[in-house]
Amino acid sequence: MKFETRAIHEGEEPNFKEGGAGDAVIPIHLSSTFGRKEVDVPTQGYEYSRTQNPTRKALEQKLASLENANYGLAFSSGMAAETTVLLSLLKTGDHIIAFDDLYGGTRRLFDKIFHQNFNIQISYVDARNLKEIENSITKNTKLIWLESPTNPLLKICDIAAISEIGKKHSIHVIVDNTFMSPYFQNPLNLGADIVLHSTTKYLNGHSDSVGGCVMLNDKENYEKIKFAQNAAGAILSPFDSYLVSRGIKTLALRMKKHEENASKISHYLQKQKKVLKINYPGLESHPEFKLAKKQMSGFGGMISFELDSDIIGTKKFVENLKYFLIAESLGGVESLIEIPSMMTHAAIPKSDRDKIGLKDNLIRISVGIENIDDLLEDLEQAFNP
Numbered sequence: 001m002k003f004e005t006r007a008i009h010e011g012e013e014p015n016f017k018e019g020g021a022g023d024a025v026i027p028i029h030l031s032s033t034f035g036r037k038e039v040d041v042p043t044q045g046y047e048y049s050r051t052q053n054p055t056r057k058a059l060e061q062k063l064a065s066l067e068n069a070n071y072g073l074a075f076s077s078g079m080a081a082e083t084t085v086l087l088s089l090l091k092t093g094d095h096i097i098a099f100d101d102l103y104g105g106t107r108r109l110f111d112k113i114f115h116q117n118f119n120i121q122i123s124y125v126d127a128r129n130l131k132e133i134e135n136s137i138t139k140n141t142k143l144i145w146l147e148s149p150t151n152p153l154l155k156i157c158d159i160a161a162i163s164e165i166g167k168k169h170s171i172h173v174i175v176d177n178t179f180m181s182p183y184f185q186n187p188l189n190l191g192a193d194i195v196l197h198s199t200t201k202y203l204n205g206h207s208d209s210v211g212g213c214v215m216l217n218d219k220e221n222y223e224k225i226k227f228a229q230n231a232a233g234a235i236l237s238p239f240d241s242y243l244v245s246r247g248i249k250t251l252a253l254r255m256k257k258h259e260e261n262a263s264k265i266s267h268y269l270q271k272q273k274k275v276l277k278i279n280y281p282g283l284e285s286h287p288e289f290k291l292a293k294k295q296m297s298g299f300g301g302m303i304s305f306e307l308d309s310d311i312i313g314t315k316k317f318v319e320n321l322k323y324f325l326i327a328e329s330l331g332g333v334e335s336l337i338e339i340p341s342m343m344t345h346a347a348i349p350k351s352d353r354d355k356i357g358l359k360d361n362l363i364r365i366s367v368g369i370e371n372i373d374d375l376l377e378d379l380e381q382a383f384n385p
């Protein structure tokens, strides 16, 4: 089956057996516990809903198929997915190499919990530079943690080349693929060991559910993470599992439209005198444009740009827009806009923001799937008030 077909059918085989009604859509199984006829035989493997639930299981199967993975696991948030992976694969004293331009919440989890409380060491590097990664490897390095493109600067690293380095040193490479969604990029196919998503974003796609997921091929790591999913308990609820499963059915259509609109907006921004710099992987001016074309099958719907203004002018520009909702998050059908230095990345110290080039006048847009003419007209009135 091709991607669009799997997104719709995988995990949702209609049940035509005795007692089944042939549902076209997986039912929402709200039961917290599952009865059995014989004391030592759980009914079709189900015992208790934290351990496994039929609605979540259907979603996990669908998620695995989207990343061409053997296994998928669904969690109550992207951060819960990250926490469970870290708890499963690390011991006190271990070392992580991470891209220095990461989702703000990931850095907070690394620094304020895993480093401070459990003595996990973290080296933040510019992962576009393979030498920096190799030079940071120690005998305790267990994970290389990547985003590509990064948030909010849309930097791109070579996932295949970094996966080679990981293999050579027996270090797991994990890619947070939230920004591209499985429609535009499949890190496991490029050699990565584990893929992670915040399903809150493109996978669910409608800004009405918080969740996360992990997909992988290795059975041993799957069993470790699955064990921790049950032991720590940060599972996705049956209702949210249904919502994400429903959202995924239109992922391909949505991603195409997100990209089409983002591409048009990026070209519009290029013509604006008040725009100093645009970060969008689909522009030939992007420093990793060639690599983006090679490792992704599209460029996605996220854009960031620097306005020729101070923080007050930047704030005013954003507040003058009508259709771009000022909000954190991304990946929903509606266009969202934000200022990372004041919102999503405000918790990162200014000195660290300066180091990676995240300026106060940077604006991030999650381009929605509204009519492009309305979006362009709105930007036009904000540039020319």
Ligand SMILES: *Cc1c(COP(=O)(O)O)cnc(C)c1O
Binding pocket: 077, 078, 079, 080, 103, 105, 106, 147, 151, 176, 178, 179, 198, 199, 200, 201, 210, 211, 212
């Ligand atoms: C939102 C996000 C997360 C965290 O996911 P939640 O569902 O908000 O917990 C992690 N990584 C990236 C890239 C994100 O955008």
